[in-house]
Amino acid sequence: MKPATPFLVSGAVTGVIMVTLAFFIEDAAQSNGTLFAGLIAAATIAVMPIYDINSWPLAKRSLVHFLAVLATVLPLLLFSGWFRVPLAIGVFLLFGINGWTIGYLVNRIQEQKRS
Template sequence: MKLWGQAVLRGGIPLVIMSGISVALYAQGEAKDGRGTLFAALVFGVVLAASVIYDVERWTLARQTVVHFAVMIVTVLPLLFVSGWFPTRTAVDCFAIVGTFLLVGLVLWTAAFVVFGVLVPRFQARSTRDRVPH
């Protein structure tokens, strides 16, 4: 399947499920929770859809990271500003949103790098060695 199809599946499935939950919450009179769930669905869907960028094997990790970061800046960051999760009354509020965005992104990128760039290859190499007869 092409990357666009993978992106639609990865992002679309949780987006549809969580949007359904959001609609149900609105229907139950839980507008604030419904709105929060809808924005979580949008953020989660975008992040998962954009994860296909890391499947472009001909790109370096640096290029994948820069492209992914650019996608997050034009999608997730604006969603954080309009989600209602953070105050946006002052410049300090806005800088706090950007700082939170950057910090969470750095932590998640680092965790993913450690898991998928270090641990998984190490376990795969060990598993391959263990299957080879001595």
């Protein structure tokens, strides 16, 4: 298992930089977009180490990751004002399913190369 600290630090640094930049942008819409993009990126990066807990089965890691992102990213999408609720849920699920599938396939290919 890789230590989670680098991801937590990367998530925090990303969030701090983006949130700070948002305060210096004069256009309200651009500032809002930068703020929420930074918070979403920070949350996404910070929860990545869940997949490095190799003592858990993939289903458990996937569920815990989904719940963590559900509790952070989905509310940020809703509060950002970018989407109405049904579309926010659809975008959230679409990106989540695609991201999980790509990660799974890349991991499988890497595992096969090691064997």
